[in-house]
Amino acid sequence: xxxxxxxxxxxxxxxxxxxxxxxxxxxxxxxxxxxxxxxxxxxxxxxxxxxxxxxxxxxxxxxxxxxxxxxxxxxxxxxxxxxxxxxxxxxxxxxxxxxxxxxxxxxxxxxxxxxxxxxxxxxxxx
Numbered sequence: 575x576x577x578x579x580x581x582x583x584x585x586x587x588x589x590x591x592x593x594x595x596x597x598x599x600x601x602x603x604x605x606x607x608x609x610x611x612x613x614x615x616x617x618x619x620x621x622x623x624x625x626x627x628x629x630x631x632x633x634x635x636x637x638x639x640x641x642x643x644x645x646x647x648x649x650x651x652x653x654x655x656x657x658x659x660x661x662x663x664x665x666x667x668x669x670x671x672x673x674x675x676x677x678x679x680x681x682x683x684x685x686x687x688x689x690x691x692x693x694x695x696x697x698x699x700x
Contacts, residue, residue, distance in 0.1 A: 581644070586629050590625075622679050623679060630690060641688045644687045648686065652683065
């Protein structure tokens, strides 16, 4: 269990880097171009899903077992972190958009976990 816990933590840390890099890129584009609020909402769902996928993929590349379970955990963790941050800083509340983001994170995490455990080990090392 300790190996799985460590791989989950490292996968989530990796996804934080992905999340920050992609958010910075989208933020830069948003400063230079006029992006509608609707498009930003869709992009935020995509960014969270990408973070969940990358967390699950990185985690299962390290642990190499229980890909679906690790993926679901990573997806839920990414969503809960994002929702908690929104609640803390912006007073976010449960809504249809929140449910869509949760579903996207969980599905992307599951896909990343399955893909990560079923592919050759990449450069991510213990």
